[in-house]
Amino acid sequence: MQAGDPVVGTSMGVGGAQSRSEDEESLGVKDLKRTATQAFGSGVPKRRSSSRSIKRKKFDDELVESSLVKSSSRVKGPPVMEPVRCSGSEPSSSEKKKVTKSGATLTPSLTMVLNPAPLTKRVKKSKQPLHITKDLGRWKPTDDLLLINAVLQTTDLTSVHLGVKFSCRFTLREIKERWYALLYDPVISKLAWQAMRQLHPEAIAAIQSKALFSQAEEALLAKIGSTSQPKLDVFQELLSKHPNVFHPSRSPKSLLVHWQLLKQYYLLDDQSVQPLPKGDQVLNFSDAEQMVDDVKLKDSRDEVLEHELMISDRHQKREIRQLEQELPRWQVLVDSITGMSMPDFDNQTLAALRGRMVRYLMRSREITLGRATKDKQIDVDLSLEGPAWKISRKQGIIKLKNNGDFFIANEGRRPIYIDGRPVLSGNKWKLNNNSVVEIAGLRFVFLINLDLISLIKAEAAKMTQQ
Numbered sequence: 001m002q003a004g005d006p007v008v009g010t011s012m013g014v015g016g017a018q019s020r021s022e023d024e025e026s027l028g029v030k031d032l033k034r035t036a037t038q039a040f041g042s043g044v045p046k047r048r049s050s051s052r053s054i055k056r057k058k059f060d061d062e063l064v065e066s067s068l069v070k071s072s073s074r075v076k077g078p079p080v081m082e083p084v085r086c087s088g089s090e091p092s093s094s095e096k097k098k099v100t101k102s103g104a105t106l107t108p109s110l111t112m113v114l115n116p117a118p119l120t121k122r123v124k125k126s127k128q129p130l131h132i133t134k135d136l137g138r139w140k141p142t143d144d145l146l147l148i149n150a151v152l153q154t155t156d157l158t159s160v161h162l163g164v165k166f167s168c169r170f171t172l173r174e175i176k177e178r179w180y181a182l183l184y185d186p187v188i189s190k191l192a193w194q195a196m197r198q199l200h201p202e203a204i205a206a207i208q209s210k211a212l213f214s215q216a217e218e219a220l221l222a223k224i225g226s227t228s229q230p231k232l233d234v235f236q237e238l239l240s241k242h243p244n245v246f247h248p249s250r251s252p253k254s255l256l257v258h259w260q261l262l263k264q265y266y267l268l269d270d271q272s273v274q275p276l277p278k279g280d281q282v283l284n285f286s287d288a289e290q291m292v293d294d295v296k297l298k299d300s301r302d303e304v305l306e307h308e309l310m311i312s313d314r315h316q317k318r319e320i321r322q323l324e325q326e327l328p329r330w331q332v333l334v335d336s337i338t339g340m341s342m343p344d345f346d347n348q349t350l351a352a353l354r355g356r357m358v359r360y361l362m363r364s365r366e367i368t369l370g371r372a373t374k375d376k377q378i379d380v381d382l383s384l385e386g387p388a389w390k391i392s393r394k395q396g397i398i399k400l401k402n403n404g405d406f407f408i409a410n411e412g413r414r415p416i417y418i419d420g421r422p423v424l425s426g427n428k429w430k431l432n433n434n435s436v437v438e439i440a441g442l443r444f445v446f447l448i449n450l451d452l453i454s455l456i457k458a459e460a461a462k463m464t465q466q
Contacts, residue, residue: 139178140167141195142207147179149211153247163212208249213258216245218267221259226268232256345449350400352447353437355385360444362398369439370395370412382442390414390440398431398446404457406431406448414440 150160161172181188235252353360367379392412409428417438433448
């Protein structure tokens with residue numbers, strides 16, 4: 001038995017090794033099953049939620065932190081699952097079969113765990129082509145309605161391009177492309193139809209009233225003679241007789257306006273345009289003027305109107321004469337109330353400075369204005385007119401020049417106002433007849449002896465000639 005002891009020990013060791021390998025394999029299978037159930041949640045997929053933050057502008061410190069987070073996330077890699085290795089001798093054939101069976105059953109789950117299926121991303125809906133959105137932006141529903149009405153009336157896109165006023169200046173090519181898009185493009189036609197249905201009824205009526213006239217409508221209007229003066233009743237009767245020819249939005253007034261346009265451009269049936277003269281001679285303005293009949297241009301005299309104009313002219317002339325006769329009476333009344341009557345100048349008075357209380361006569365070519373004191377005497381003492389404590393002792397000088405013009409120079413501290421215009425210290429200003437001079441609240445009227453000044457100007461002119 002001693003010789004057999006090692007055999008028993010070896011057999012027991014082999015049996016223990018096999019049992020350990022089986023336990024380890026069973027533990028590995030359980031771990032794999034646990035990972036598979038954790039990954040798939042017993043066949044029920046969990047609801048995914050986005051972990052992305054709302055995009056907004058970041059500050060400098062946030063930019064630094066985000067860069068650090070990104071660098072740390074890049075270091076981390078996907079978890080690697082190593083296969084379970086059993087210690088000891090190789091497994092038996094029966095154990096290999098068990099492992100292969102379990103491996104076959106768990107192979108899909110392992111592949112799914114290691115290489116998960118790519119998640120389906122949300123695919124954004126592709127936007128419409130650029131040309132469609134561009135056309136929808138330029139072409140308004142009112143333009144589409146105008147285009148449809150005009151084509152139905154004229155059946156000619158060239159006349160539509162020339163006669164219809166759209167919101168934009170579309171070219172003939174753009175109008176053709178839009179018309180074909182409305183006919184054959186289901187997307188554009190559907191959007192245009194929905195937009196036109198949302199228009200207000202008044203806007204639709206206004207657009208329909210601008211519809212072009214068809215050739216059949218113009219043919220019926222051209223039959224009305226150019227010499228006649230049709231009224232609205234004639235066009236109303238025309239509408240009632242031919243309701244299928246005229247557009248539903250036509251009114252007698254619109255027909256009258258269009259008939260007048262046809263008449264203006266000589267498009268009626270009984271009108272004819274004179275052809276140009278053949279040959280080298282071209283009709284000029286003088287030849288056309290000779291062809292005009294002057295008798296036709298003269299208006300017929302309206303005797304009733306001329307009689308009324310003559311009577312009104314007489315009344316107006318009579319009122320003018322009465323006012324001219326009453327003018328001197330009013331002038332005397334105004335002068336007596338305001339005291340503004342012209343003074344009687346003698347041969348020595350050049351001008352006068354008249355105030356409310358006192359009148360100063362200017363009998364020399366230069367006089368001084370101001371406030372008289374014991375030490376200093378001046379020509380015109382303004383203190384006699386009123387309170388003059390604000391006036392300088394020598395406020396200004398009035399001087400007559402050789403050409404007959406009067407000038408006032410300000411030599412005081414306060415400004416002198418001539419007809420409301422201030423004359424500052426050191427400046428001068430021209431005085432005219434009836435100029436208003438205001439000094440420190442005292443007002444005066446400067447009056448000129450025009451007869452004497454005219455004589456002085458004549459003498460000055462003679463002296464210059466000599």
